[in-house]
Amino acid sequence: MLEGVSVVFSTLLDVCNAPAEAFSDPRARLTQMPFMKKVEKAVAASSCILPISSVMSPDWTQTTVPQGPVFTNFDDKVEVMTSLQKPKRIDAIGSDGLRYPFLCKAKDDPKKDIRMMEIVNLMNRLLL
Numbered sequence: 001m002l003e004g005v006s007v008v009f010s011t012l013l014d015v016c017n018a019p020a021e022a023f024s025d026p027r028a029r030l031t032q033m034p035f036m037k038k039v040e041k042a043v044a045a046s047s048c049i050l051p052i053s054s055v056m057s058p059d060w061t062q063t064t065v066p067q068g069p070v071f072t073n074f075d076d077k078v079e080v081m082t083s084l085q086k087p088k089r090i091d092a093i094g095s096d097g098l099r100y101p102f103l104c105k106a107k108d109d110p111k112k113d114i115r116m117m118e119i120v121n122l123m124n125r126l127l128l
Helices: 002-017 034-046 111-127
Strands: 071-074 088-094 099-104
Touching: 002 034, 002 088, 002 099, 034 071
Parallel strands: none
Antiparallel strands: 071 088, 088 099
8 A cells, every 4th residue: 555655646746847848738648648657556556545635634523534535546637837837737536536636846845835725724714
């Protein structure tokens, strides 16, 4: 199981580090990239829970491990953003059939992004 999870996340890093030009052609598909070949089998075997806010935020009233949708596949479409670092937006398809967007940013320190997500989650809890 850990090997499958490692393959999934190393593939996400490969997507981050892939040049934006690889996705500039509208016909370019994520599954055509060489690093995606190894992930197809690993996704099915990993049972890796998608890192979404509902399973990432601890609920101290629960004594069980959080359950959530697991990776089943990745959508072929890759959207390259027009900012300086050209991050890539991909969609993971969960076991519940829903699409979960991921933003893949190369060589970036995610600490600021993580803090912003924590603030947004806190505001959602307080205001909703």
